[in-house]
Amino acid sequence: MARPRLVALLAAAALALTGCSGEGSSINEQMRQGDQKGYVAGDGTIQALMPEQRETVITLEGTTLEGEPWSSADHRGEVVVVNVWGSWCGPCIEEAPALEQVASDLREAGEPVRFIGVNSRDSVPSALAFQQAYGVSYPSLQDDGGRTRAQLGGLAVATPSTIVLDGQGRVAARVSGQVDASTLRGLVDDVLESGSAR
Template identity: 40%
Template sequence: MSAASRAPLRSNRSSRTTHSTRVRRRAALTAGAAVAALLVTACGSGGTSGGGGNTNFVTGTDGIATVAEGKRTPAPDLSGKTIDGKTLDVADYKGKVVVLNVWGSWCNPCRAEAKYFAKVSKEYAGKGVQFVGINTRDTNLKSATAFEKDFGISYPSLYDPTGKLMLRFEKGTLNPQTVPSTLVLDRDGKIAARSLSALSEERLLKMLKPVVAEK
């Protein structure tokens, strides 16, 4: 075979190799994007709740989900040590409206909403409302306590560094990868409202006021 006749074969092989390399690179980029997306949801402004499950949530255009009184389910056992070493059981607040806020000192959206939670918790302290935090993925307690001090958080927070408390909720209620998240429990300890994103003062009150007004 002449050199001239062998040249196209080398060209074809080179073309196939280049194409294969491009395919592998595209696959690697796609996989990298998927991993990045998962990391972003660990502290983001939304997301779907843990998948599956019939939790009777009806989500409004503002992202706040509510459950009609007759269709609500009880919150799971939420008890343990707080970040300041005390023992807390959310069930002890039955008879009050409870606002549960999942947060971490490492989470920028949590920092953005913290001042609103501090303010509203104080305004509603004498109105039969109790705020409770669930601090997650903070392996350093100093960071968690500094967060509370910085933003004037006076209500207790359960310490849940591995996210075990979040996994106690019925499937479809919370997404452990979505922080911050907020739930409002009615006076019977049942889940009445939910947000899977950071809240402004206006949206927090929009979640809270209708439940407080229930008789």
């Protein structure tokens, strides 16, 4: 993608986010800096919504790195954790062990939680190599020029971003930027405890 087009897309997305949290100014500042890093980094903003506040329903669909179709609609009744990442993103590399730890712990505990990655800007071989290198056991959706990421409705402008969907597919929480294991586990546990996982 040409750089002017990328900047225009990021500017539009940043404007859409300014009403959601304080992260809009952070994104705008990053774009003005012109540091050529090639992506918008999150500022660590955490947003958690009570069940009565959850209005945005997301249905995420795509093709996994292994070539299989995947849809969040097939996981209604479960909490779905969506993580947007790229192998070229330093914070994504740093958070990969934390995501895998939480995914593994919840799986072993038999909790109704599914993890899905959304790869950004990697070829399939590069993305698979990343998953193998960092022991990522859950699937990721292939990069398709941003169409899959666009299904997240502007909630994942930063890389990485993590979104937690409740059992009805509603956005229950999100983290703009790198997430640690205790924060992510707390966000998921809150959704499970609220009874809205099912």
